[in-house]
């Protein structure tokens with residue numbers, strides 16, 4: 001079998017990559033580089049110059065060949081490599097007539113516990129989202145910001161005590177709304193300094209969140225380790241990291257309790273499984289980051305299916321699920337009819353699919369029906385005009 005073509009397929013808010021073979025088998029992948037999907041698509045076109053004519057089953061070799069070909073690294077390149085890697089695992093599964101996870105050690109579980117995205121521009125919307133998700137059977141809620149998802153156009157200002165006490169009180173209300181049958185994954189979105197993060201984590205410890213995510217900017221691993229050493233709430237981080245090398249440095253600092261590799265950015269299924277193994281050696285569990293499209297979700301579920309230390313699966317909005325009324329501008333669900341997916345959601349769990357490959361295909365006319373929409377560059381500002389993380 002040989003690779004005959006690679007198609008970069010920008011659709012709606014997503015960047016899909018389709019690898020074609022002379023056996024008539026196609027594999028589908030997705031890049032997770034969020035605001036830089038166009039750049040990632042161009043990196044796929046560069047990789048394509050090597051991949052045409054290659055055997056698609058030499059997945060590890062192609063990964064090494066492309067990653068180590070030249071000097072440079074970064075999100076656009078790793079999104080491209082991840083999309084290709086996922087597509088090759090899809091091809092391998094279809095070639096052997098088994099789900100991709102069967103080639104990665106087989107099933108460690110039958111279903112993957114999912115956490116639902118909750119959005120809200122104000123507290124009332126956020127609490128409604130929590131209750132709707134619980135009513136729909138979810139046992140975990142994430143993307144749950146104690147600072148709410150306020151419009152980015154709104155200048156930000158709070159005193160220190162408003163910032164910390166306001167956030168603690170909202171977490172109290174989240175907990176009171178759903179009781180103890182639902183886990184809360186608190187998403188800080190990098191808003192705080194390490195000192196502020198310690199104050200918040202100590203204040204919400206009594207409400208037993210499952211974890212607190214990205215309590216500060218994640219670029220400095222030592223700063224994250226300092227927070228982890230001072231609080232009694234588990235830390236989740238890693239969505240921006242690209243490789244096993246970066247995750248190893250994070251883990252070596254005891255800076256994380258739940259790693260969050262993005263299968264569409266960390267090097268695909270190949271590298272995500274290795275990252276899970278690094279975490280396993282430290283009894284750290286994995287919560288795959290998955291904020292984008294349905295191919296990402298399908299790839300994450302293949303990973304969840306075959307690793308022993310999977311914890312929760314981020315599950316963004318899909319047509320027919322709860323919460324659409326709570327979506328912020330730009331946060332709408334993947335459009336109906338864009339993909340054909342074998343994934344099924346039952347009582348807050350995604351059932352591990354049993355079809356060959358990763359279990360998702362893209363409509364042939366997806367580009368025409370759902371034209372690509374580049375993300376606007378829009379950063380929230382403080383009342384004084386400086387940049388705020390949200």
Ligand SMILES: [Mg+2]
Nearest residue numbers: 187213214239
């Ligand atoms: Mg996050």
